[in-house]
Amino acid sequence: MPALVAISDLHLGAPSSLLSDLTVQESLAEHLGKLGRIDNLLLLGDILDLTMAPRLTAWNKASAFFELLFKAANNIGNIHYIPGNHDHHVWSMLSDYITIVAPLEGTGRNSGEGGRRPLGDPMFCGEVGPKHETFLHCLFPAAIRNRLHIRYPFYRFLLGNKLVIAHHGHYFDWKICPLAMKIAKASPDNMEQAEECNAAWIESLFYLLTIGRVSRTFLKRMYGIYQKLEFGLRWWTSATGPGGKKLGGIPISRITRLIHLLQREPTEYTLLFGHTHSAERWQSKAGSIKLVNTGGWNIDDPRSEHPVVESVILVGEHDADDLETRKLQIDDDIIASVAEKARSALGSALLS
Numbered sequence: 001m002p003a004l005v006a007i008s009d010l011h012l013g014a015p016s017s018l019l020s021d022l023t024v025q026e027s028l029a030e031h032l033g034k035l036g037r038i039d040n041l042l043l044l045g046d047i048l049d050l051t052m053a054p055r056l057t058a059w060n061k062a063s064a065f066f067e068l069l070f071k072a073a074n075n076i077g078n079i080h081y082i083p084g085n086h087d088h089h090v091w092s093m094l095s096d097y098i099t100i101v102a103p104l105e106g107t108g109r110n111s112g113e114g115g116r117r118p119l120g121d122p123m124f125c126g127e128v129g130p131k132h133e134t135f136l137h138c139l140f141p142a143a144i145r146n147r148l149h150i151r152y153p154f155y156r157f158l159l160g161n162k163l164v165i166a167h168h169g170h171y172f173d174w175k176i177c178p179l180a181m182k183i184a185k186a187s188p189d190n191m192e193q194a195e196e197c198n199a200a201w202i203e204s205l206f207y208l209l210t211i212g213r214v215s216r217t218f219l220k221r222m223y224g225i226y227q228k229l230e231f232g233l234r235w236w237t238s239a240t241g242p243g244g245k246k247l248g249g250i251p252i253s254r255i256t257r258l259i260h261l262l263q264r265e266p267t268e269y270t271l272l273f274g275h276t277h278s279a280e281r282w283q284s285k286a287g288s289i290k291l292v293n294t295g296g297w298n299i300d301d302p303r304s305e306h307p308v309v310e311s312v313i314l315v316g317e318h319d320a321d322d323l324e325t326r327k328l329q330i331d332d333d334i335i336a337s338v339a340e341k342a343r344s345a346l347g348s349a350l351l352s
């Protein structure tokens with residue numbers, strides 16, 4: 001009976017998502033169902049894909065999948081939805097809802113701070129719901145909506161007596177936060193500033209430029225230019241060079257530095273994150289810092305003959321000392337058929 005189960009990067013709606021296959025949806029749902037009572041389910045970012053799929057496709061796929069998932073896994077306590085970069089727009093819409101719509105309707109709190117985004121308290125967990133029933137709640141089956149919490153950009157909690165920090169992981173990606181901050185000539189000293197740079201960047205590139213055919217073509221061309229400039233940009237953001245040990249391509253020093261900066265407490269913690277789609281883990285020599293990645297369910301390179309997808313589920317039992325990474329085996333035939341469909345839709349697939 002796990003205290004915690006975490007999955008990330010389902011990319012629901014994207015043609016390259018393994019979850020576009022019904023058999024995979026069923027095996028994931030069945031696997032979670034077999035775990036019995038799950039106290040907390042963490043949906044750790046890029047659950048909906050609003051970059052590679054039209055909004056309506058993403059909503060419909062997600063709603064159908066959640067129906068199936070929560071039918072099989074019908075003993076889940078709280079569900080924590082932590083948006084990533086592909087579903088950051090969910091957070092923007094929710095922020096607007098809380099700061100604009102709900103106060104107008106007289107049903108919500110007004111932040112009273114000149115429309116500033118409600119990024120939460122010193123615990124770094126902006127939370128929506130269950131007081132507010134927002135459009136995101138409507139994607140989930142009615143029976144569980146009162147247990148759905150939306151948190152961004154971090155969710156900090158205790159597992160046993162250990163501090164766990166959950167964050168999608170896009171803040172660590174050189175082409176997202178570090179590049180945006182470089183452009184803004186900023187170096188954040190708090191979370192709100194980091195999010196300001198992040199939101200400006202991914203809302204325009206990942207979301208607003210993918211809303212229609214013309215904007216998509218524009219983005220594709222921009223992406224072509226980006227690929228030509230990539231080495232230079234990496235150098236400019238100081239993302240080149242060995243940079244010490246890496247996890248999923250991200251220097252560990254960058255991850256721990258950012259957590260330290262945002263958390264302001266050099267304490268012991270376990271960081272759960274996704275984004276890289278690579279289910280690696282690392283721990284400091286003394287074991288005080290543990291980094292655990294939740295893998296991903298998207299075929300990032302559908303052109304490859306043997307696409308690698310690290311479809312894993314992270315399970316934390318009540319009495320266990322550590323989180324366990326369980327791989328859900330997916331048939332090679334299924335992976336090949338999703339990759340085939342993704343290849344034909346590849347024109348619109350951008351970035352991870």
Ligand SMILES: [Mn+2]
Nearest residue numbers: 046084085275
């Ligand atoms: Mn991501």
